Amino acid sequence: MNEQRVNKPTISDLAKAAGVSVTTVSHAFSGRRHVDPETAKRIQALADQMGYHPSSMARALRSGRTGVIALASSMPFAVAAGPSRLGFLMEIAASAAMSALTRDLALCLIPPHPAAQGKGSVGFDGVILVEPMRDDPLVAYFEQRKTPIVSIGTVPDRPDIPAVNIRSRETAALLLDHLAQQGCHRVAALIGAAPRTSQIESAAAYEAFVTRFGGSSLLVRMGEEEAEDTAYQETLQLLRANPSIDGIFAAIDAFASGAMRAAQELGWTVPDRLRLVTRYDGVRAKLSQPPLTAVDLHLPAIAEKAVHLLLDQIEGSSRMIEADLPELIVRRSSQMPA
The missing domain is CATH 3.40.50.2300 (Response regulator)
Structure with missing residues (x-):
């Protein structure tokens, strides 16, 4: 008895059944171009009925892409x-x-x-x-x-x-303005030395903040390697040299962790003596003691x-x-x- 071979439906078969072009079917499955939601739903339903499954290998060969x-x-x-x-x-x-x-x-x-x-x-x-x-x-x-x-x-x-x-400049300004609203008059900034837009714009926001509220700039630029330990050492020196500091803006959360360690070692209670904020609302901010004010990006x-x-x-x-x-x-x- 001869076995009858059943051919698998092709993308052309599906396009014909759906009354659309092959390109529309391709976009409906890839999501790389907009397809009317009702049309996409109809194509998917017909694909399920016909047993059609898009071949990722075939698509890669046709497009020259890896997926x-x-x-x-x-x-x-x-x-x-x-x-x-x-x-x-x-x-x-x-x-x-x-x-x-x-x-x-x-x-x-x-x-x-x-x-x-x-x-x-x-x-x-x-x-x-x-x-x-x-x-x-x-x-x-x-x-x-x-x-x-x-x-x-x-x-x-x-x-x-x-x-x-x-929007890193707006993020930094949001945090700095919050420190001012919480009564801080002498705010320092810990900002990464690497020329990333987030650090460049954070520095610009801090300098604008200092100009607006008066006083001198206390901006410390630090390398990203060993970020927490570097911030710890730099903050120890910063606070010892400037006992009037009452707020710190840390543009990187690892810097904030290091600053918190330094403040605690010096006996500067947070937030009574020093208020501290950081940019990224991640694990470091949430698990810090006390927890760190941050922003949801x-x-x-x-x-x-x-x-x-x-x-x-x-x-x-x-x-x-x-x-x-x-x-x-x-x-x-x-x-x-x-």
């Missing part, structure tokens, strides 16, 4: 992830991976560690860079490979690179915007988009004593 995007940062591990590995970069990665998955893409995380920053041979359809520096080697590397790039946080002096503007929404922007960049469309305004999360570290 993989990457997420990378030149920030040191101590800043981007921290001891708990649940920091800034990890939060973005989790949200970006989910966003990519809904578009039938895989996300590869390039960890912020020297062993992972080598020039490997893995190819990506595009890459999201998290807060790159001016003249960042990762930008040069991926541009040399002609890999489409988008950035979370604008790239200094590179307006040609599509980016999600995370809306990182899941930022990651979603970055993935969408990267897909546009892969298709040849380039633009800048704005993140939502950050939200101040007030905790005990900055609250004026009753």
Whole structure:
């Protein structure tokens, strides 16, 4: 008895059954172009009835793409992830991976560690860079490979690179104004020395704050390596030399942790003697004693915007988009004593 072979339905069969073009069916499954929601739902229902499953390998062969995007940062591990590995970069990665998955893409995380920053041979359809520096080697590397790039946080002096503007100057101003509202008259700032837009704009916001309220600038720039220990040592010197300081703005949460250690060692109670705020509302801020006032940067929404922007960049469309305004999360570290 001869077995009758049943041919699997093709994308053309599905397009014909749905009364649409093959391109529309492709976009309905990939999410890379807008398809009317009702049309997409009808295509999916017909696909289920017919037993059609899109072939990721076939799509890759037709398009010349891998179906993989990457997420990378030149920030040191101590800043981007921290001891708990649940920091800034990890939060973005989790949200970006989910966003990519809904578009039938895989996300590869390039960890912020020297062993992972080598020039490997893995190819990506595009890459999201998290807060790159001016003249960042990762930008040069991926541009040399002609890999489409988008950035979370604008790239200094590179307006040609599509980016999600995370509004770092407004974030810093929000925190500094909060310190002023809590009665601080002598505010110092701990800001990263690396030329990232977040640190450049935080410094500009601090200098504008000092000009507005009077007094002299107490801005300390620090390297990102060994960030908490560096901030601890620098804050010890800063507080000993300037006993009138009553507030500290830390542009990096690891700096805030180091500043808290220094204050406690000197017997400066927080918030009675010193009020402390930081930029990122992550694990360090929440587990600090007392908990740190910080801002919700809306990182899941930022990651979603970055993935969408990267897909546009892969298709040849380039633009800048704005993140939502950050939200101040007030905790005990900055609250004026009753």
